[in-house]
Amino acid sequence: MHRSVQFCFTVRTLAIMELSLRRLRMLRELHRRGTVTGAAASLHYSPSAVSQQLAQLEREVGATLFERMGRRIRLTELGVLLTEHAEDILDSVERAEMALEHAQGGVVSRLEGGVWASVASGLLPAALAKLAEEHPGIEVRTIELAPEDTAGAVLDGSLDFSFVIDYSDYAMPWDPALVREVIAVERLHGAVPTGSMLEPTVALAALADQRWVLAGGKSHFGRAVRIACRRNGFEPRIVHQVEEQSTALAMVAGGLGVTLVSDLVLDSVPEGVDIVALTEPVLRTVSLAHRATNPTRRSLELVIDAVRTAAAERGLAASSTPP
CATH class of the missing domain: 3.40.190.290 (D-Maltodextrin-Binding Protein; domain 2)
Structure with a gap:
């Protein structure tokens, strides 16, 4: 990953609105499954709902995150970068939920x-x-x-x-x-x-x-x-x-x-x-x-x-x- 790409992406994300955890989960599953249908099945949504949410994620980010390769979808360089951060964010959310639960009994x-x-x-x-x-x-x-x-x-x-x-x-x-x-x-x-x-x-x-x-x-x-x-x-x-x-x-x-x-x-x-x-x-x-x-x-x-x-x-x- 080129430092210039990561820097531009980071600057851009600082300016956008809050990213939806649900859309980040969809992005992660798309990266894992390779197709919208596979991501939708794993998350128990319809393929059209996943497509709409991923399109909204691209609009929020203001960059192209996906490229179609026949029936499959390949993440762009920026899409892979966001997926890597999504993994960290979702893991952090789970750890935060656990910490709060233990603090509150x-x-x-x-x-x-x-x-x-x-x-x-x-x-x-x-x-x-x-x-x-x-x-x-x-x-x-x-x-x-x-x-x-x-x-x-x-x-x-x-x-x-x-x-x-x-x-x-x-x-x-x-x-x-x-x-x-x-x-x-x-x-x-x-x-x-x-x-x-x-x-x-x-x-x-x-x-x-x-x-x-x-x-x-x-x-x-x-x-x-x-x-x-x-x-x-x-x-x-x-x-x-x-x-x-x-x-x-x-x-x-x-x-x-x-x-x-x-x-x-x-x-x-x-x-x-x-x-x-x-x-x-x-x-x-x-x-x-x-x-x-x-x-x-x-x-x-x-x-x-x-x-x-x-x-x-x-x-x-x-x-x-x-x-």
């Missing part, structure tokens, strides 16, 4: 987290009710993501935390830049049409000849169930591929097949479905992931405690060490 904060359906319905209502009662200054906002996407959203700074899963037959890859706080351990159970199984407990292999309703093989859940079935000597005959356990349960209730469901879903089992225990159950560990910082934000510690309490009240308390 963590009583005022806003956190954004990633969830999936069964966690959102099975753990969050009780956890956030307890948090609101004991620490009303902490606001938690959530967004539903596929379990496969939640850790990445924390790693790239889009979210403060997210729920992640590991299966006894299929452990998830892990990034050392993230910390994993174990929340609960769930069992998977067989869900079958009412009256189709005579015993309340069966081996997984007893479902080998059944038609299956199951998530796709690219999802963590679908892959883990397939691995468990293969370990028990069979390949599930999947006739209906659906991603949500609630949808799979509705299809089981209609007699269309069998599936596996987790503990957190048992409260919403519809009529027409029997739940059978497995003699060698498949387990999954639910954890909360956040970026590795020292010390951990006080507000985040309180969220973790509230969710762990909600899990313990459901009989799903776990040890502190993931599989």
Whole structure:
């Protein structure tokens, strides 16, 4: 980087209005992803919204920050320079928020987290009710993501935390830049049409000849169930591929097949479905992931405690060490 370019840019930025942290985050993600679509997906905005905000950032700076290269966008020299400063600014903001929280005992904060359906319905209502009662200054906002996407959203700074899963037959890859706080351990159970199984407990292999309703093989859940079935000597005959356990349960209730469901879903089992225990159950560990910082934000510690309490009240308390 030429000193003259950096000097001109610095003089110019001293004269402009306050830079938006949201636009700086968008700039950082554009640099990381290479496309507006990729940046928008990581930040959970529409591509048009990101394009508009980045265009506004260029107007604020008064310089060209991007060059189109086909479908991709390359940052100019000034764009790269601003991105480098954006990284420092956003890191400083996070450190400042942490310092304020610790000075105030963590009583005022806003956190954004990633969830999936069964966690959102099975753990969050009780956890956030307890948090609101004991620490009303902490606001938690959530967004539903596929379990496969939640850790990445924390790693790239889009979210403060997210729920992640590991299966006894299929452990998830892990990034050392993230910390994993174990929340609960769930069992998977067989869900079958009412009256189709005579015993309340069966081996997984007893479902080998059944038609299956199951998530796709690219999802963590679908892959883990397939691995468990293969370990028990069979390949599930999947006739209906659906991603949500609630949808799979509705299809089981209609007699269309069998599936596996987790503990957190048992409260919403519809009529027409029997739940059978497995003699060698498949387990999954639910954890909360956040970026590795020292010390951990006080507000985040309180969220973790509230969710762990909600899990313990459901009989799903776990040890502190993931599989």
